[in-house]
Amino acid sequence: MSGHNESILREPLITGNNITYAKITDDILTPVENKPNKAWWIGFIVSALGALLWVVAVSYTFWNGIGAWGLNKTVGWAWDITGFVWWVGIGHAGTLISAVLLLFRQNWRNSINRSAEAMTIFAVICAATYVVSHMGRPWLAYWVLPLPNQFGSLWVNFNSPLVWDMFAISTYFSVSLLFWYTGLLPDIATIRDRAVGVKRKVYTILSFGWTGNVKTWQRFEAVSLILAGISTPLVLSVHTIVSMDFATSVIPGWHTTIFPPYFVAGAIFSGFAMVLTLLLVARKVLGLENYITMFHIESMNKIIILTGSIVGVAYLTEFFIAWYSGSEYEQYAFINRSTGPYWWAYWMMMTCNVISPQLLWFKKIRTSIPATWILSIVVNIGMWFERFVIIVTSLHRDYIPSSWAMFYPTWVDVSVFVGSIGLFFTLFLLFLRVLPSIAIAEVKLLLKSASEQAKLELIKDGHLEKEQVKEYVESLEKFDSVKQEEYAKI
Amino acid sequence: MSNIKYILGSFGDPDEMMHGIEKLQENNIKIHDVYTPIPIHGIEAKLGVKRSRLDSAAVCFGITGPMTMLSFVYYAAAWDWPVNIGGKPHFALPDFIPITFELTILFCAFGLVGSYYASTHLFPGRAPRVMDLRATDDRFIIAIDAKENAEHSKIDGLLKDAGALEVKYNERKYISYE
Numbered sequence: 101m102s103g104h105n106e107s108i109l110r111e112p113l114i115t116g117n118n119i120t121y122a123k124i125t126d127d128i129l130t131p132v133e134n135k136p137n138k139a140w141w142i143g144f145i146v147s148a149l150g151a152l153l154w155v156v157a158v159s160y161t162f163w164n165g166i167g168a169w170g171l172n173k174t175v176g177w178a179w180d181i182t183g184f185v186w187w188v189g190i191g192h193a194g195t196l197i198s199a200v201l202l203l204f205r206q207n208w209r210n211s212i213n214r215s216a217e218a219m220t221i222f223a224v225i226c227a228a229t230y231v232v233s234h235m236g237r238p239w240l241a242y243w244v245l246p247l248p249n250q251f252g253s254l255w256v257n258f259n260s261p262l263v264w265d266m267f268a269i270s271t272y273f274s275v276s277l278l279f280w281y282t283g284l285l286p287d288i289a290t291i292r293d294r295a296v297g298v299k300r301k302v303y304t305i306l307s308f309g310w311t312g313n314v315k316t317w318q319r320f321e322a323v324s325l326i327l328a329g330i331s332t333p334l335v336l337s338v339h340t341i342v343s344m345d346f347a348t349s350v351i352p353g354w355h356t357t358i359f360p361p362y363f364v365a366g367a368i369f370s371g372f373a374m375v376l377t378l379l380l381v382a383r384k385v386l387g388l389e390n391y392i393t394m395f396h397i398e399s400m401n402k403i404i405i406l407t408g409s410i411v412g413v414a415y416l417t418e419f420f421i422a423w424y425s426g427s428e429y430e431q432y433a434f435i436n437r438s439t440g441p442y443w444w445a446y447w448m449m450m451t452c453n454v455i456s457p458q459l460l461w462f463k464k465i466r467t468s469i470p471a472t473w474i475l476s477i478v479v480n481i482g483m484w485f486e487r488f489v490i491i492v493t494s495l496h497r498d499y500i501p502s503s504w505a506m507f508y509p510t511w512v513d514v515s516v517f518v519g520s521i522g523l524f525f526t527l528f529l530l531f532l533r534v535l536p537s538i539a540i541a542e543v544k545l546l547l548k549s550a551s552e553q554a555k556l557e558l559i560k561d562g563h564l565e566k567e568q569v570k571e572y573v574e575s576l577e578k579f580d581s582v583k584q585e586e587y588a589k590i
Numbered sequence: 591m592s593n594i595k596y597i598l599g600s601f602g603d604p605d606e607m608m609h610g611i612e613k614l615q616e617n618n619i620k621i622h623d624v625y626t627p628i629p630i631h632g633i634e635a636k637l638g639v640k641r642s643r644l645d646s647a648a649v650c651f652g653i654t655g656p657m658t659m660l661s662f663v664y665y666a667a668a669w670d671w672p673v674n675i676g677g678k679p680h681f682a683l684p685d686f687i688p689i690t691f692e693l694t695i696l697f698c699a700f701g702l703v704g705s706y707y708a709s710t711h712l713f714p715g716r717a718p719r720v721m722d723l724r725a726t727d728d729r730f731i732i733a734i735d736a737k738e739n740a741e742h743s744k745i746d747g748l749l750k751d752a753g754a755l756e757v758k759y760n761e762r763k764y765i766s767y768e
Contacts, residue, residue: 121602121627121728246666255666259675264688271692275699282703285712290627290726292718308707309716312725315639316710317629322642323706327699330648334695341688544628548604 106549108564108572113208114543114551115581116390121544124391125290128538131386132291136533139385144529150522157515158233166236168512174505175495179513180234181345182487183520186370187227188269188342189363189483192335193371194220195276198283199331202324207550208399210542211391214287215382215528216375217280218535222527223374224273226520231269233516261344268341275334279327285310286320286541339367346490353433353494356421362414366483369407369453372400373479378528380473382537389581391538394467398578401466404479408457411486415454429499437493441506445489452482467578552582596622597742598722598758599732599749604630606753607730611636613748614734619741622733625725644706651701655694660686720766722758729755 114124136144161168171178194216201209232238244266246256256263289310292303310316343363346354376397383392422434438446456478460466465475497504531537548554559569573587601607604626611633614621621637624630633639667673668680707713725731734745736759746757 125627125727246662252671254671254673257673258663258667258689259682259685261688264692267689267692271696275695278699278703282706286627286726289718293720293723293726304718305715307718308712308714309718310712310726311719311721312625312627313623314626314630314633314637316712317626318634318639319642319644319706319710321629322644323702326645326648326702330652330695330698333691337688337691337695341692344688541628 105558106555108555108558108568110550111393111395111572111575112550112552112555113211113393113395113546114390114553115393115579116551117553117556117583117586119390119547119551119553121547124544124547125294125540127388127390128536128540128543129291129294131532132534132536133294137385140529140533143525147522147525147529150519151526152519152522153515154229154519154523157512157519158229160512161233161516162238166234168510170507170509170513172505172507174498174503175492175507177495178492178507179488179509179517180230182484182491183517184227184230184234185342185363185487185491186484187223187230187520187524189339189367189370189487190374190480191220191223191227191272191276191371192339192364192367193375194218194223195272195279195331195335196368196371197375198279199328199335202328203332207546208396210546211538212375212379212396212400213542214280214283214535214539215379215531215537216371217276217283218531218537219374219378219528220276220371221273221280222524222531223371224269224276225527226524228269228273229520229523230516231266261341261348264341265345268338272334272338275327275331279324279331282320282323282327283539284535286312287536287539290540291536336364339364351494352427352429353437353490355430356418358414358417358421362411362418365407365410365414366453366486369404369411369457370480370483372403372407373476373483376400376404376472376476377480380469380476382532386532386537388538391543393581394579397469397472398466401460401472404457404476405460405466408453408479412454415450432497433494436497437489440493440497442489442493442496445485446493449482449485449489452478453486456482463578469580552576556586592759593761594736594742594759595763596721596760597734597736597739597745597749598760599734599745599752599754600722600724600756600758601730601732601753602728602755603753604628604730607732608633608636610732610749610752610754613752614732614745617744617748619734619739619745619748622735625721625731625733627726627728627730630730644702644709647705648698648702651705652694652698654701655697656690658697659690659693663689717764718766719764721760721764723765 131140166180169178169180194213197209197216198213201213232241235241244256244263246258285308288303288307289312292300292307295303340360340363343359347356347359349355379392380397383389419434422430425431436442456475459471459475465471492507496506555572558564559572576582576587577584599607599610601610607624607626608630611621611624615636624633624637663686664681672680720726721733722729722731732749732754736742739745742759749757
């Protein structure tokens, strides 16, 4: 951290000129320590209504069974599993940011990891509710666990990818929660030491008695690094296992070995899009422009181009392999996907996931906040369609043409999905109010080396090469939170 | 002397605080502990905090995962209630790799975080032993036991020379109990 200067060529991670440790605390805790503003209330009411819709739709499903959904004999899996995979995929960006970027020492993760991890947890909660509600008899949900029972004891089938998935998702959820909460302890202690009354009592319990002494911090860093090391293969394994729900079956269109890497790339792709959707709004409403800067936005957009292109290559490879396999069923599944009755869903997916993210190659677009925000939503729509296409188009025309069918969602299908989005946003908005949306301690760590003001000092010292300074100042032009006048003088 | 228990040097900058630690150590003044809002790299070497053994703990907990899973799956699928699925082996090891892996991660993570909480005495509801409320905000605090180190004015001088913004004399060890 301190003691050495960072290269001037690196763009700043904290902008603004009067940033102190105290100001970082104040800025980040503003939404936690004050009454919410109008924007928050509007967002919260809309989301809470969505969550209410979710409660109604899920209760209706529990009461009537999954006959309430538009499923039929041919299409036995549709919006439920689409929603499940979509949510799990969105969750992956949080772990990627907190774990993989920590291992690669990408310091820009410090100001986005907290909310991305929170997003992971809420997205996995949404995904898990699909699992439970699609069981039809959710009160028997514990049957997926390998518990001793009165049937013999007949254990769960450990050869089944659905059982693997149960292990993967529950491990993923609990490990993400541990990682997130352990990282939160120092920040909860910050809130505790500034609060009074009941609020202090609550945060005292939540802070586990954190004081920030030397040994605790040293162990904290060791724990973070080891958790990052084990979460990285974990996050890859989770979506690999989700893809095996399909890939280990014998349905043409599902039975492919490309699924694991393709699903993982797609998960990171959709997760980063969701992080952008949330944070572009949050940084504006909460006034966090100095901490979540244009550099962060651009970096995330670069990851979106990369993973979007991997997904695009995977789509084309699937097509090629379907042709190359010589299997007529496999070939038909893919021809039907792109030209059959669901052609519009297929091309929707292609446009949103492969074509439109390519616009981010243009610097103007990837550094424009409105364009990025719209594209992030487009990607989320595209990724939903990807799962829909994989699931429904592979099922709806099976081996006997007399059983061919289409899938039409009922109001319950739609409400469960729309409601789960409401639930997600409700949880996220509540999180913004009670916990710091940016990891305070981790951002403070960057102040002395990677902030705009530290770099300005370096420039003023005048020991730097002119070309490098020029390049640095030019790189600041895209930042919406930097005042250019400061640099005109130099 | 008085009933001062702890002397706190409150710094606004981590580098100045490190300088303060050096100054105190040069004068053989024992430092009780240091409280900071951010992790300070290199401080553990200075204060003689031993290297963490949590990595070894993580490995040990991690190993228990595959052992538990493999023995349990063997018991459940091959011994207690073997199910004949198309004559395939009851103990089909490749099928059990994903769940074995997941359990390894799960046991490793919970064991690791559990040992961390235990070794640093973190648990829900623990009374925070805070000496200065700003140590989690913007101050870097060096705490010195006032009974063991009697030369208070010298400590005061050393801390202020190093750049301490404030030197506090606490009559109670932990102010958070008030």
